[in-house]
Amino acid sequence: MIIPFLTPDLRPELDLRVEKVRKAMQVAGLKAILVSSTANILYLSGCIFRGYIFLSVEDGPLFITIPPSVTEASSDTVTLHKPELIPGMLQERGMTLPEVIGLEYNDMFYNEVERLKGAFAGCGFSNASPILMEARMIKTPYEIEKMKEDGEHHVAAYSRIESCYWPGMTDIELQIEVERVLRREGCLGYLRVAGSRMEINMGSVIAGDNADMPSPYDFSMGGAGADPSLPVGADGTELRNGMSVMLDMNGGFNGYQTDMTRTWYVGSLPDLAFRAHDCSLKILHELEYEARPGMPLSDMYRRSMEIVKSEGLEDYFMGHRNHVKFIGHGVGIQLNEQPVIMERTKAVLTENMTLAIEPKFVVPGVGALGIENTYRVGADGLENLTPMDESLKELKK
Amino acid sequence: MIIPFLTPDLRPELDLRVEKVRKAMQVAGLKAILVSSTANILYLSGCIFRGYIFLSVEDGPLFITIPPSVTEASSDTVTLHKPELIPGMLQERGMTLPEVIGLEYNDMFYNEVERLKGAFAGCGFSNASPILMEARMIKTPYEIEKMKEDGEHHVAAYSRIESCYWPGMTDIELQIEVERVLRREGCLGYLRVAGSRMEINMGSVIAGDNADMPSPYDFSMGGAGADPSLPVGADGTELRNGMSVMLDMNGGFNGYQTDMTRTWYVGSLPDLAFRAHDCSLKILHELEYEARPGMPLSDMYRRSMEIVKSEGLEDYFMGHRNHVKFIGHGVGIQLNEQPVIMERTKAVLTENMTLAIEPKFVVPGVGALGIENTYRVGADGLENLTPMDESLKELKK
Numbered sequence: 001m002i003i004p005f006l007t008p009d010l011r012p013e014l015d016l017r018v019e020k021v022r023k024a025m026q027v028a029g030l031k032a033i034l035v036s037s038t039a040n041i042l043y044l045s046g047c048i049f050r051g052y053i054f055l056s057v058e059d060g061p062l063f064i065t066i067p068p069s070v071t072e073a074s075s076d077t078v079t080l081h082k083p084e085l086i087p088g089m090l091q092e093r094g095m096t097l098p099e100v101i102g103l104e105y106n107d108m109f110y111n112e113v114e115r116l117k118g119a120f121a122g123c124g125f126s127n128a129s130p131i132l133m134e135a136r137m138i139k140t141p142y143e144i145e146k147m148k149e150d151g152e153h154h155v156a157a158y159s160r161i162e163s164c165y166w167p168g169m170t171d172i173e174l175q176i177e178v179e180r181v182l183r184r185e186g187c188l189g190y191l192r193v194a195g196s197r198m199e200i201n202m203g204s205v206i207a208g209d210n211a212d213m214p215s216p217y218d219f220s221m222g223g224a225g226a227d228p229s230l231p232v233g234a235d236g237t238e239l240r241n242g243m244s245v246m247l248d249m250n251g252g253f254n255g256y257q258t259d260m261t262r263t264w265y266v267g268s269l270p271d272l273a274f275r276a277h278d279c280s281l282k283i284l285h286e287l288e289y290e291a292r293p294g295m296p297l298s299d300m301y302r303r304s305m306e307i308v309k310s311e312g313l314e315d316y317f318m319g320h321r322n323h324v325k326f327i328g329h330g331v332g333i334q335l336n337e338q339p340v341i342m343e344r345t346k347a348v349l350t351e352n353m354t355l356a357i358e359p360k361f362v363v364p365g366v367g368a369l370g371i372e373n374t375y376r377v378g379a380d381g382l383e384n385l386t387p388m389d390e391s392l393k394e395l396k397k
Numbered sequence: 398m399i400i401p402f403l404t405p406d407l408r409p410e411l412d413l414r415v416e417k418v419r420k421a422m423q424v425a426g427l428k429a430i431l432v433s434s435t436a437n438i439l440y441l442s443g444c445i446f447r448g449y450i451f452l453s454v455e456d457g458p459l460f461i462t463i464p465p466s467v468t469e470a471s472s473d474t475v476t477l478h479k480p481e482l483i484p485g486m487l488q489e490r491g492m493t494l495p496e497v498i499g500l501e502y503n504d505m506f507y508n509e510v511e512r513l514k515g516a517f518a519g520c521g522f523s524n525a526s527p528i529l530m531e532a533r534m535i536k537t538p539y540e541i542e543k544m545k546e547d548g549e550h551h552v553a554a555y556s557r558i559e560s561c562y563w564p565g566m567t568d569i570e571l572q573i574e575v576e577r578v579l580r581r582e583g584c585l586g587y588l589r590v591a592g593s594r595m596e597i598n599m600g601s602v603i604a605g606d607n608a609d610m611p612s613p614y615d616f617s618m619g620g621a622g623a624d625p626s627l628p629v630g631a632d633g634t635e636l637r638n639g640m641s642v643m644l645d646m647n648g649g650f651n652g653y654q655t656d657m658t659r660t661w662y663v664g665s666l667p668d669l670a671f672r673a674h675d676c677s678l679k680i681l682h683e684l685e686y687e688a689r690p691g692m693p694l695s696d697m698y699r700r701s702m703e704i705v706k707s708e709g710l711e712d713y714f715m716g717h718r719n720h721v722k723f724i725g726h727g728v729g730i731q732l733n734e735q736p737v738i739m740e741r742t743k744a745v746l747t748e749n750m751t752l753a754i755e756p757k758f759v760v761p762g763v764g765a766l767g768i769e770n771t772y773r774v775g776a777d778g779l780e781n782l783t784p785m786d787e788s789l790k791e792l793k794k
Contacts, residue, residue, distance in 0.1 A: 038596060047625035050594065050613035068611035068619070068719045105507040109593050110500075111524070113507040127508070176580040183573040188627050189598030196506050197447065199435060201586030214465035216447035222465070228444035229652030229730075230585050255626030322465045333626075 010046045013142045017044060018061055020135040025057060025102070032056035032098035033128040034086070034116060037107035039192060039333050040132045042255060052083065059095045084119045102128030107194070133338045137330055139352045143256065144376055147332070147354055151258040151374060151385035154251035157185040158262055158388055161247060165264075165395045171234035171245065172226060175205040178249055186253045194334045203249030204233035211246065211368035214322040218336065220358050221248065221368055222322070241267030244367035245395060246360070251374075251386075252335075259331045259356035260386040261372035264395045273369055276361035277392040279311045280370030283327075283359040284390075288375070288382040297345040301327055304359055313361060316369075320362040328357035331374055353377040354385070407443045410539045414441060415458055417532040422454060422499070429453035429495035430525040431483070431513060434504035436589060436730050437529045439652060449480065456492045481516045499525030504591070530735045534727055536749045540653065541773055544729070544751055548655040548771060548782035551648035554582040555659055555785055558644060562661075562792045568631035568642065569623060572602040575646055583650045591731045600646030601630035608643065608765035611719040615733065617755050618645065618765055619719070638664030641764035642792060643757070648771075648783075649732075656728045656753035657783040658769035661792040670766055673758035674789040676708045677767030680724075680756040681787075685772070685779040694742040698724055701756055710758060713766075717759040725754035728771055750774040751782070 021044070025033065035044060035053040044053045044061060049069035054062040063077045064086060071077040078089060087097055101120055103113050106129035117125055139147065157178075164177035179202045183189055191200055198217050206223045215222035215232040224235040239245055244265045251258040263277060283304045291300065304327050308317045318324040330337035331354055339347035341357065358372035371390050375382035418441070422430065432441060432450040441450050441458060446466040451459040460474045461483060468474040475486060484494055498517055500510050503526035514522055536544065554575075561574035576599045580586055588597055595614050603620045612619035612629040621632040636642055645658040660674060680701045688697065701724050705714045715721040727734035728751055736744035738754065755769035768787050772779035 038594060042626055048596075048613055048628055069613045103507075105511070107593075108507055110502040110505055110507045110510040111526075112593065114502070129508075173581075176577055179580065179586070180573055180577050183576065184570075186623075188624055189576070190596060190627050192596070192626075196504075196509065197435060199445075199587060199589070216445055216466045226583075227585055227652055229439055229589075230587055231445055255624055 013140060014044065014046060014061075016140050017135065018055065020138070021055060021131065022057060024131040024134040028131050030100065030102045030126055030128070030131065032100070033102035033131065035104065035128065035132065036112070036116075037104050039194070040104060040107065042333055043132070043136055052086065054086070054090065056095070056098060062093075064089075083116055087120055098123060100124040100126055102126050102131060104129045104132070106130075106133075136332060137338045137353060138350055139332060139354050139376070141352075143332065144352060144354070146254050146256045147258060147374070147376070148385055150251055150253045150256050151260070153185050153187070153253045154258045154260050154386055155388045157182045157187070158247070158260065161262070161264070162393070162395060165397060167397055169239055171205045171207040171210070171237045171239065174239065174245070175203070175234050175249075178205070178247060179203075182249060187250055188252050189250070191250050191252060192257070192334050194336050198336065199230060200232050201230070203247070205245065205247050205249070206233060206368050207237045207239055207245045208243040208367045209365065210235045210237050211244075211362045212320050212364060214319065220318065220324050220326070220360060221246065221362075222319070239266050239395065242269060242366065243267075244269060244273060244363075244369055244392070246368035248372060256332055257335055258374040258386050259335060259358070259372055260374060261358060261360070261370070262388065262390070262393070263369055263371060264393050266395050269366055269392070270363075273363050273366045274392060275311065276313055276316055276363055276369040279308060279313050280359045280361065281390055283307050284357060284371070284373060287357060288384065291349055291377065291382045293349050293351045293377060293379065295349045297339055297341050297347045297349060298343055300341050300349075301343050301345070308359075316361040316363050318360060320364055327359050328355050330354065331356045349377050351377055351379060355382075410537060411441065411443060411458075413537050414532065415452065417535070418452060418528065419454060421528040421531040425528050427497065427499045427523055427525070427528065429497070430499035430528065432501065432525065432529065433509070433513075434501050436591070437501060437504065439730055440529070440533055449483065451483070451487065453492070453495060461486075480513055484517055495520060497521040497523055499523050499528060501526045501529070503527075533729060534735045534750060535747055536729060536751050536773070538749075540729065541749060541751070543651050543653045544655060544771070544773070545782055547648055547650045547653050548657070550582050550584070550650045551655045551657050551783055552785045554579045554584070555644070555657065558659070558661070559790070559792060562636075562794060564794055566636055568602045568604040568607070568634045568636060571636065571642070572600070572631050572646075575602070575644060576600075579646060584647055585649050586647070588647050588649060589654070589731050591733050595733065596627060597629055598627070600644070602642065602644050602646070603630065603765050604634045604636055604642045605640040605764045606761065607632050607634050608641075608759045609716070609718050609761060611716065617715065617721050617723070617757060618643065618759075619716070636663050636792065639666060639763065640664075641666060641670060641760075641766055641789070643765035645769060653730060654728055654732055655771040655783050656732060656755070656769055657771060658755060658757070658767070659785065659787070659790070660766055660768060661790050663792050666763055666789070667760075670760050670763045671789060672708065673710055673713055673760055673766040676705060676710050677756045677758065678787055680704050681754060681768070681770060684754060685781065688746055688774065688779045690746050690748045690774060690776065692746045694736055694738045694744045694746060695740055697738050697746075698740050698742070705756075713758040713760050715757060717761055724756050725752050727751065728753045746774050748774055748776060752779075
């Protein structure tokens with residue numbers, strides 16, 4: 001595989017990202033990192049290859065490919081057969097071996113990190129993952145464009161969801177039809193998530209009381225799933241009168257992702273369901289209007305809780321039997337990036353953060369209510385990257 | 398989430414698995430392990446939950462759930478709020494803290510393992526992953542039944558592939574239709590793989606010269622993929638006269654997986670393509686007949702290479718521009734389990750191993766040829782769990 005990176009048009013963009021990573025390295029007092037996780041390789045090269053990226057405050061980025069990934073020889077690429085050859089190669093190229101090297105403790109298996117530690121005998125080591133999370137948290141203009149493009153496809157696919165419905169179908173049957181619509185719209189069909197405990201197929205469709213089944217994964221809503229080996233999302237519930245049907249399906253079309261939820265219902269729902277749904281919209285619209293660079297994310301969480309309490313809906317907010325303690329999260333290359341919108345977050349809103357905000361409710365006997373949009377943090381508020389009718393809509397044929 | 402494990406009917410099965418793991422622990426000289434990866438939690442409990450399983454040669458298994466996963470109190474379950482409480486809890490229950498504890502170095506992120514090491518201050522540590530791989534390598538009768546059931550669904554879905562075709566469609570369009578067929582047959586839509594560098598959607602469809610694009614992942618065949626962020630499989634090639642079309646799609650229906658490939662073509666192919674395909678079948682049929690418990694896997698690899706060379710097809714075997722050095726692998730809960738069928742393997746065939754064998758060829762200008770079946774190693778040869786017409790078949794409407 002000849003690596004197609006460093007195409008002239010992508011070069012300035014990658015330079016910008018390297019600059020952001022170097023700034024985060026300086027703040028952390030770290031002089032060199034060796035990156036190898038797929039998400040961070042993608043961030044720093046624009047593609048996924050097998051190998052490593054070495055970056056120090058003065059040298060690199062040096063793209064080190066391991067076969068079958070190879071690259072044409074150039075001043076910033078090299079192909080090696082194993083990571084143990086990296087230190088010798090750096091010295092041959094006249095680079096100083098770092099005293100301390102950052103490795104991705106949050107993104108690589110224990111034995112992979114230990115192997116690299118063995119290769120860099122005599123060096124000290126530190127965790128590079130927070131540095132890369134920090135850099136990736138604020139998107140470049142190019143990344144924002146990719147995510148907007150992503151949101152457009154996501155909305156285009158969601159606008160066809162109602163045509164997927166037939167009376168008597170199950171939540172799984174609906175999900176399968178929506179997966180096909182998403183894939184035909186260009187969705188790559190792979191959800192790139194951070195963390196070893198996040199497993200899901202192309203997304204989540206939750207109908208009726210299945211909404212109240214907490215999952216062992218870190219998703220906002222649960223669902224029992226179709227099998228004990230994948231206990232999340234749709235469980236085969238037949239869509240019936242009086243049920244809400246929440247769709248939170250994969251929006252990854254181009255290496256970036258948007259996260260988007262809309263909710264439908266069958267037949268008729270009690271007033272409480274509409275009140276909960278309206279409360280979700282009220283939270284989002286207030287945050288859209290009030291959010292400004294500089295605002296602590298913990299304030300967004302607190303403001304949401306105030307609105308929920310003023311409506312008397314706290315029993316249903318972010319779950320009913322089990323309440324999740326966040327209302328949103330960063331999103332980009334991975335579905336679950338930094339920061340997390342929760343009470344304890346120290347993070348502050350910054351221009352060009354991209355946030356999925358998902359104030360959701362679970363009403364027993366009805367199901368999940370509310371929506372989720374992906375936003376760019378702008379100077380004057382939040383810019384919605386997934387604009388589409390937000391109302392609670394009826395599914396009918 | 399109330400964990401539904403330890404149902405009376407599953408209990409004897411789990412006891413059998415625990416016995417196998419304990420045997421592997423004894424061989425490795427390890428007295429206790431703490432398991433946390435999703436695949437090994439699934440193996441030892443029959444479901445996925447958030448938490449840990451503690452197992453020592455004399456105590457356990459003790460199922461430790463972390464909320465939102467909870468379980469009804471019993472003598473072999475406990476719910477804790479963080480892993481740091483595990484050692485104290487073990488002592489309270491009168492269990493001896495192990496001198497050395499095995500953790501899953503190949504299956505958990507570095508920071509997760511480090512956190513557990515911190516919790517068990519004063520203990521020594523060792524890698525538990527090989528022990529669990531070893532135990533899982535030989536399936537129980539119950540697991541074989543699950544995989545047979547899986548193979549039946551896999552075959553049922555594959556028998557409908559030809560109805561998915563329309564002239565002028567692309568490889569991606571074909572894949573999308575086949576995904577829907579698989580999902581409607583009950584496929585869970587999630588490919589559980591081992592290793593941090595294995596990313597794919599629901600499988601691989603490879604048409605024409607896209608077969609010769611090596612991927613950075615550890616799959617037998619490559620393919621450029623639809624985007625640099627997921628460089629594997631279908632790349633949008635229009636299916637045209639003279640092309641082979643190989644389908645290697647997800648067969649995970651019940652927590653286990655079968656791995657199965659069949660190949661079609663459009664229009665007509667040169668003789669070389671049919672010769673390569675026939676050679677794949679010849680290799681499989683010889684191995685099916687000759688394989689016996691006790692045979693070294695390296696002999697299977699060597700015998701395959703002999704057949705390939707006697708047909709003069711070594712330039713095309715397991716890739717053309719890039720040759721992969723294995724012809725098959727274990728399969729079960731994860732798609733890529735132990736052992737690997739390659740020249741250097743030390744493993745020996747054992748009854749109730751389950752192996753995916755995939756002797757494949759890449760012919761330039763044509764595409765990928767050959768098939769893949771999943772087998773159980775039986776006393777008298779290999780039992781095919783994915784029996785279905787193996788010929789090179791024409792796609793037509």
